[in-house]
Amino acid sequence: xxxxxxxxxxxxxxxxxxxxxxxxxxxxxxxxxxxxxxxxxxxxxxxxxxxxxxxxxxxxxxxxxxxxxxxxxxxxxxxxxxxxxxxxxxxxxxxxxxxxxxxxxxxxxxxxxxxxxxxxxxxxxxxxxxxxxxxxxxxxxxxxxxxxxxxxxxxxxxxxxxxxxxxxxxxxxxxxxxxxxxxxxxxxxxxxxxxxxxxxxxxxxxxxxxxxxxxxxxxxxxxxxxxxxxxxxxxxxxxxxxxxxxxxxxxxxxxxxxxxxxxxxxxxxxxxxxxxxxxxxxxxxxxxxxxxxxxxxxxxxxxxxxxxxxxxxxxxxxxxxxxxxxxxxxxxxxxxxxxxxxxxxxxxxxxxxxxxxxxxxxxxxxxxxxxxxxxxxxxxxxxxxxxxxxxxxxxxxxxxxxxxxxxxxxxxxxxxxxxxxxxxxxxxxxxxxxxxxxxxxxxxxxxxxxxxxxxxxxxxxxxxxxxxxxxxxxxxxxxxxxxxxxxxxxxxxxxxxxxxxxxxxxxxxxxxx
Amino acid sequence: xxxxxxxxxxxxxxxxxxxxxxxxxxxxxxxxxxxxxxxxxxxxxxxxxxxxxxxxxxxxxxxxxxxxxxxxxxxxxxxxxxxxxxxxxxxxxxxxxxxxxxxxxxxxxxxxxxxxxxxxxxxxxxxxxxxxxxxxxxxxxxxxxxxxxxxxxxxxxxxxxxxxxxxxxxxxxxxxxxxxxxxxxxxxxxxxxxxxxxxxxxxxxxxxxxxxxxxxxxxxxxxxxxxxxxxxxxxxxxxxxxxxxxxxxxxxxxxxxxxxxxxxxxxxxxxxxxxxxxxxxxxxxxxxxxxxxxxxxxxxxxxxxxxxxxxxxxxxxxxxxxxxxxxxxxxxxxxxxxxxxxxxxxxxxxxxxxxxxxxxxxxxxxxxxxxxxxxxxxxxxxxxxxxxxxxxxxxxxxxxxx
Ligand SMILES: Nc1ncnc2c1ncn2[C@@H]1O[C@H](COP(=O)(O)OP(=O)(O)OP(=O)(O)O)[C@@H](O)[C@H]1O
Ligand SMILES: [Mg+2]
Numbered sequence: 001x002x003x004x005x006x007x008x009x010x011x012x013x014x015x016x017x018x019x020x021x022x023x024x025x026x027x028x029x030x031x032x033x034x035x036x037x038x039x040x041x042x043x044x045x046x047x048x049x050x051x052x053x054x055x056x057x058x059x060x061x062x063x064x065x066x067x068x069x070x071x072x073x074x075x076x077x078x079x080x081x082x083x084x085x086x087x088x089x090x091x092x093x094x095x096x097x098x099x100x101x102x103x104x105x106x107x108x109x110x111x112x113x114x115x116x117x118x119x120x121x122x123x124x125x126x127x128x129x130x131x132x133x134x135x136x137x138x139x140x141x142x143x144x145x146x147x148x149x150x151x152x153x154x155x156x157x158x159x160x161x162x163x164x165x166x167x168x169x170x171x172x173x174x175x176x177x178x179x180x181x182x183x184x185x186x187x188x189x190x191x192x193x194x195x196x197x198x199x200x201x202x203x204x205x206x207x208x209x210x211x212x213x214x215x216x217x218x219x220x221x222x223x224x225x226x227x228x229x230x231x232x233x234x235x236x237x238x239x240x241x242x243x244x245x246x247x248x249x250x251x252x253x254x255x256x257x258x259x260x261x262x263x264x265x266x267x268x269x270x271x272x273x274x275x276x277x278x279x280x281x282x283x284x285x286x287x288x289x290x291x292x293x294x295x296x297x298x299x300x301x302x303x304x305x306x307x308x309x310x311x312x313x314x315x316x317x318x319x320x321x322x323x324x325x326x327x328x329x330x331x332x333x334x335x336x337x338x339x340x341x342x343x344x345x346x347x348x349x350x351x352x353x354x355x356x357x358x359x360x361x362x363x364x365x366x367x368x369x370x371x372x373x374x375x376x377x378x379x380x381x382x383x384x385x386x387x388x389x390x391x392x393x394x395x396x397x398x399x400x401x402x403x404x405x406x407x408x409x410x411x412x413x414x415x416x417x418x419x420x421x422x423x424x425x426x427x428x429x430x431x432x433x434x435x436x437x438x439x440x441x442x443x444x445x446x447x448x449x450x451x452x453x454x455x456x457x458x459x460x461x462x463x464x465x466x467x468x469x470x471x472x473x474x475x476x477x478x479x480x481x482x483x484x485x486x487x488x489x490x491x492x493x494x495x496x497x498x499x500x501x502x503x504x505x506x507x508x509x510x511x512x513x
Numbered sequence: 514x515x516x517x518x519x520x521x522x523x524x525x526x527x528x529x530x531x532x533x534x535x536x537x538x539x540x541x542x543x544x545x546x547x548x549x550x551x552x553x554x555x556x557x558x559x560x561x562x563x564x565x566x567x568x569x570x571x572x573x574x575x576x577x578x579x580x581x582x583x584x585x586x587x588x589x590x591x592x593x594x595x596x597x598x599x600x601x602x603x604x605x606x607x608x609x610x611x612x613x614x615x616x617x618x619x620x621x622x623x624x625x626x627x628x629x630x631x632x633x634x635x636x637x638x639x640x641x642x643x644x645x646x647x648x649x650x651x652x653x654x655x656x657x658x659x660x661x662x663x664x665x666x667x668x669x670x671x672x673x674x675x676x677x678x679x680x681x682x683x684x685x686x687x688x689x690x691x692x693x694x695x696x697x698x699x700x701x702x703x704x705x706x707x708x709x710x711x712x713x714x715x716x717x718x719x720x721x722x723x724x725x726x727x728x729x730x731x732x733x734x735x736x737x738x739x740x741x742x743x744x745x746x747x748x749x750x751x752x753x754x755x756x757x758x759x760x761x762x763x764x765x766x767x768x769x770x771x772x773x774x775x776x777x778x779x780x781x782x783x784x785x786x787x788x789x790x791x792x793x794x795x796x797x798x799x800x801x802x803x804x805x806x807x808x809x810x811x812x813x814x815x816x817x818x819x820x821x822x823x824x825x826x827x828x829x830x831x832x833x834x835x836x837x838x839x840x841x842x843x844x845x846x847x848x849x850x851x852x853x854x855x856x857x858x859x860x861x862x863x864x865x866x867x868x869x870x871x872x873x874x875x876x877x878x879x880x881x882x883x884x885x886x887x888x889x890x891x892x893x894x895x896x897x898x899x900x901x902x903x904x905x906x907x908x909x910x911x912x913x914x915x
Contacts, residue, residue: 016534016538017731311801312801312803314797314800314801335803335805336800336801336802336803337803337804337805339803340803346801348798348801353797354795354797354798354801355798355801356795356798357790357791357794357795357798357799357861358794358795359794359861359862360790360791360794360861364787364790364791367787368787368791368799368802368804369802369803371784371787372784375783375784378782378783378784379782379783380782380783380784380787382724383724386728390728402728402729402730402731404730422802
């Protein structure tokens, strides 16, 4: 057997109007952790979809050599059969089924034609041990956190005897602890002989675990760097990714002088009738004009729930107490429409789930929240709409062949920019950004931060919810820290440090008493 | 990523490969037209030219009308990922209600709006259950199917079939646009309308293409564009020529045309239309964008029931009577028309213009089989088979295009 477990040669993949992969060469050594990085839309996911048979043989050109044999995968099942497993960012588990049912879904443990459930549970427990997940295999998936679900996915892959594991942005939705845990697991799997390809925009973790780093740009391989012997710096990766150096990824604002309080939330207490729990307890926060306020906290601290309950309360929580004051006036926001009217915009954390209409195009998604502005009489002015979409495409640099491109076909980062464009178009006075840079490359992150700075300089207020501590620290004028549905601390931008924020974010017991 | 910034595909692409791409992208739509042409030729041959005779085409239009308007409403419902199984009996029942009013001597110009209004009420009731209470549409309208079937039996119980004698009412689905006083054998007004239609089509197509060119969007190359316009013009003129040979344009065609125009306009030019597609594509995202999903859902149900009422009026007019079995199976034909016309089974996608063609496919089959004297039992099987074939084809081709 040769040193390389996988070699992809001269891969070309085209979509209508777009050449996503333009002659990519990609080699992976047996038993290494290989990180694949590149800007949004560089073609990383597409390359992995070619590898796994999602884009079947014949729809691309080039060769895939795996274990010294040329492979012609017609479907995912074909690639799985030879030991390749791919784990997508959108997890493919069935929430209502138990962990063990999920792990063996599709390749059940059988005796003759009958499923042996006892054996299944025993084996599932073994797999869970391998991924160091210490939970009862009979638990339902829906009761697990995202981080744990990710581990179940890996357990599932292991149960299929995987040799080459592909992870597409596995840590994008994980908090620091879970991410660390996952990375350690990958290293452990490596020692057990599993080869790993990981796509990530979090360069810190790439530097930490990669044996080789391959950079894609514009559908071509820029470089493949050996990180085993020499240490590769984040700066060097960035330079290769975007073609220029970015000195400080948190750009400085020119003037910083927040105005009067614009939005105030008082004694906000919210009860979730579905889970039958109080999810937010007596929250008090305010945001000034021209100020960026960060909300930090661990996954599940209640930050998204807070945003949703303010923004028209779509999940139908029971708001048992509290009031919203916008620009000095008490407001009742019963529907997102009311919130938008009051000048609030909310960019959701889950752009595919509830942010965008994926089957529609860029211009549709850009205009949908403010069609009133484009309507003359009862008719929507198509020409104006196209112009608006084009303007935003240009101003925030959405990479797409035209504004009629279907949003579902855009890369993750460009989808995120479309959601931002949509909310900028409603010309809000306050913008709530929920995990605004999740799954976004450094270049685009920098662009989004720059946009944020420009907006607050013009007097807009911004609330930024983020699980990325560095981003919260780098961008905020003021930081609230949330834990278990309560505000557990408030820090000025300059006095905030990682340690202080983390301490407050995990401060649970004291608050409860 | 490399973005092709060509103004149009024809810059350096041979026509052959453009055609190929065009067919691949629009295979669904083309398949529907091919099926239609095939059905026309097939039945015309088997009936020795009877099928494409002026008289039968007029008949076909009248027959398609009551399914077509229903299918337009159903398309909206399917786009927002609901379903309405009750429309058949709502049509039957409200058609009977109209007949009873007429029998009691009410003025036809009062009866028609009143019936449509009842339709809206029925729709609001079902829409309320679906949107506000949260009962699944399938359940709500299955119950509705029983309820209105009961109502229909009730109102026709005493009398059986209710005959309609009102001339105006009967003309809706049996009458034709009057001709201009001169003319002779051929129907001049019909021909004039046909020519006008061709001119309008050409102008609007050219304008559309020009505006797309202005924004550097991909457009068809000139030769293909011209062939498309020619093809459309020929079809329109052919139909008009055939109709002019009998009694001209049926009133039903006018009614369907108006309904089609209003709904097409609404779906593509107004906010409401955008919201409907948005809800079908991702209702949570729509809601968070400030769309009142509940109200739009109510609207869609009110509108499909109103069109069911219209369908009932057309059907009652066509038979000149209301019968206890009116409306039986309409819902299936309407749903089939929508799916054949390319509404996605996953919601969010669909066009009412194509739905009308879908309705024409379904009703041509029925009409042709009737002409040939095929037994009703076989007809059901054929219609069911075509329906499922269309959906399977749709699912398959959509999967490929991903
Ligand atoms: N099914 C598709 N149809 C059309 N274009 C597509 C499709 N899938 C991907 N593309 C295009 O191919 C290019 C590469 O996309 P890909 O998803 O591979 O990027 P990526 O490197 O994974 O980016 P990200 O970091 O944002 O996830 C993009 O320009 C995207 O718009
Ligand atoms: Mg990707």
